[in-house]
Amino acid sequence: MDKNILDIIGQRKSIRKYEDKKVESKKIEKLMESATLAPSAGNRQPWEFIVVEDEKVIAELIDEPMSKFNTSWMSKGVPLMIAVCGNPVESAKKYGDRGRNLYAIQDTAAAIQNIMLAAAGLGLGTCWIGAFDEVEVSELLDVKSDYRIYGLITVGYPAKEGSRPSRKPLSEVVRYIK
Numbered sequence: 220m221d222k223n224i225l226d227i228i229g230q231r232k233s234i235r236k237y238e239d240k241k242v243e244s245k246k247i248e249k250l251m252e253s254a255t256l257a258p259s260a261g262n263r264q265p266w267e268f269i270v271v272e273d274e275k276v277i278a279e280l281i282d283e284p285m286s287k288f289n290t291s292w293m294s295k296g297v298p299l300m301i302a303v304c305g306n307p308v309e310s311a312k313k314y315g316d317r318g319r320n321l322y323a324i325q326d327t328a329a330a331i332q333n334i335m336l337a338a339a340g341l342g343l344g345t346c347w348i349g350a351f352d353e354v355e356v357s358e359l360l361d362v363k364s365d366y367r368i369y370g371l372i373t374v375g376y377p378a379k380e381g382s383r384p385s386r387k388p389l390s391e392v393v394r395y396i397k
């Protein structure tokens with residue numbers, strides 16, 4: 220990865236159409252390493268990453284647990300799916316309610332962003348998926364008790380440049396105290 224991190228942040232956008240091409244194991248490993256390098260409260264790393272390469276399982280995920288949501292674009296093919304799970308019970312052991320309701324989610328969200336930026340640096344496209352039936356996906360992927368799936372990420376080689384929706388101007392979302 221020889222691009223500047225700011226270039227990668229600037230270039231990343233959600234990709235919802237992928238080439239019919241597998242993601243190489245070496246790249247998947249890089250994504251997972253990047254995930255675990257994310258910060259986490261007290262370095263508790265209360266997460267587990269389930270990497271779904273099996274086409275049949277991906278098809279099952281897209282078919283049932285997501286069919287109620289606006290995810291028809293996925294039926295055109297998703298080469299790889301990553302379920303990012305967090306363990307709020309583990310975070311609560313040290314940080315109580317704040318760990319359960321905030322840190323566990325923040326830790327896994329940081330890991331998700333790391334995966335997405337690393338993927339962009341490796342020439343891969345991703346999309347963060349929040350709309351799915353968590354109970355059904357947990358059953359299908361045999362998610363451990365105590366863990367929740369905080370996000371799914373689709374990954375593959377972009378077949379089409381996504382168009383990034385515009386952002387609110389900085390003047391609307393940033394407040395300086397000088």
Ligand SMILES: Cc1cc2nc3c(=O)[nH]c(=O)nc-3n(C[C@H](O)[C@H](O)[C@H](O)COP(=O)(O)O)c2cc1C
Nearest residue numbers: 231232233290346347348349350351381382383384
């Ligand atoms: C928490 C979260 C949940 C999301 N859920 C979905 C989803 O279910 N389906 C989808 O197509 N995109 C989903 N997205 C992607 C957003 O639509 C996308 O990031 C946003 O429109 C900004 O576009 P960009 O990623 O191209 O910059 C989600 C993003 C986040 C952060």
